[in-house]
Amino acid sequence: MKILIAGKNGQVGRCLVNLLEAQTELTFLALGREELDIADRIQVDKIVSEFQPNIIINAAAYTAVDKAEQESELANAINRDGPHNLAHAANNINAAIIHISTDYVFNGDSIESYTESDTTAPQGEYGRSKLAGEQAVAQACPKHIILRTAWVFGEHGNNFVKTMLRLAKTRESLGVVADQFGGPTYAGDIANAILTISKQIARDSHVYGIYHFSGFPHVNWHTFAEKIFEIALEQNVLVQPIQVNPITTLDYPTPAKRPANSRLNCDKIHNAFGIKQSDWQAALVRIKEYS
Template identity: 60%
Template sequence: MQLDTNLKVAITGANGQLGFQLVKNLSGKVKLKAFDRASLDIANSFEVEKKLTAFTPDIIINAAAYTAVDKAEQEIEQADAINHFGAKYLAQTAEKLNAILIHVSTDYVFNGESDTPYLETDKTNPQSIYGKTKLAGELAVIEHCSKHIILRTAWVFAEHGNNFVKTMLRLAQSQPELRVVADQTGGPTYAGDIADAIISICVQLKNTEESRWGIYHFSGMPFVSWHQFAVAIFKQAESLKLINKIPVTNAITTADYQTPAKRPAYSMLNCDKIDKQFAIKSSNWAKALENLTLYK
């Protein structure tokens, strides 16, 4: 199945990790309008309606988000404006235009206290401002846009933007010893795989039945701790001669590394639903690390 070249797709957050990858993968394949924060403030309802109505997209992909998790604990209004009200305005406009809205969300909507991978139907209970504003955004999308897909993901990394992989590579260049949290577990997810998943959904939603609308989980496998992920990054970096020596990587607890925002200890997302509905497999984060030379 291929994308219809006449399909009109609008992307918000075009310069973020995921947005950048979506623009790259969709360019030349559809009629594309990419908005970064400078060209579209999604927290401005008038601007959202004006600019999207002028383009009349068939599909809106909301990859824009306030993602500074710790800063959000202080910048509550800013986080809410983008993650909650931005999502609401996009949903309202999508409904007016009879467009599909694909909205990207997060594992932070859960409290992280589960002992089995979270299902889409599991109770939400965010523990941080970031998580609370993202959940508010999900609820706004559900309320205001009938044709919606909410895609929850976790631990996103990519060649473009700031992320854990780049931070570890940078620290490994100068620090002989590092401390990395080992009691938080989840699925690192390559932004390129999220983009491919979204594009696959776009292809399949052309003549969708109503049962496909709703919430889906998409994240990487296998599940690991941040410490295990760091060790995997260092091993690959050493094999590619990006670092001379793997730093001593000490496993620490969340209590040893205090942050303003509470992180979920358990961020495993069950991805069976997206596989069943759209034949989309989980992200392979180890494969994404094979091109580690591009993470500069």
């Protein structure tokens, strides 16, 4: 099996590279934006045609949720046009594509965990660009897996865990939103899920479609922060406790509206691939690697 990865320098991309380096039964080519601009269709077609992958994994994305409100053209170039170019190129050589998407395709108003068939209704430019990317991938390549995830964190890149640890070193207290709920998802678990899916779709053509993969148990940001600090203190990443005060979304206004409910129902991916939800608490045990 030959795998092409776009977005090698992101949180999931770097985990994928580390994971695939240990796989002797496959060949992979991982490229960052400086080597592959997915918004450049000519460049995408050229690289895909030359490498001839069996599977393309798109881990590249524009993720600046607030900036997207002013940079919608750039967000769409990366989150809509780029995935379309990759999917189109994959279809040209009869390859499959695995595309990472987000909980932001939903409005967050549901009281239940979102299933793959629930109605999408993004609230901001970021979510709209990601939904457009999903639709572009599905239209351009029948052999697609769209993997929606949420609240991603890991050793690489910028994420909530790193932000909390950084702020805790200079403050005695923090206010953290307590009325937004979701499942923190470790980037390494996303990489493992993608590898499992890649191996199975090479054998089974009936599993294509949209899947949800995120962490469990579901929590709010405030509870997540408390757990981060608890483990950081246990492992001497922090030398003194920090007071974490619950606040509301209204107390912390942002240019882009956040979903109140980012909980994703992950039954479908478990039934199809045997993949369990990300154990984010286990991932936090390696908290020294995030600081």
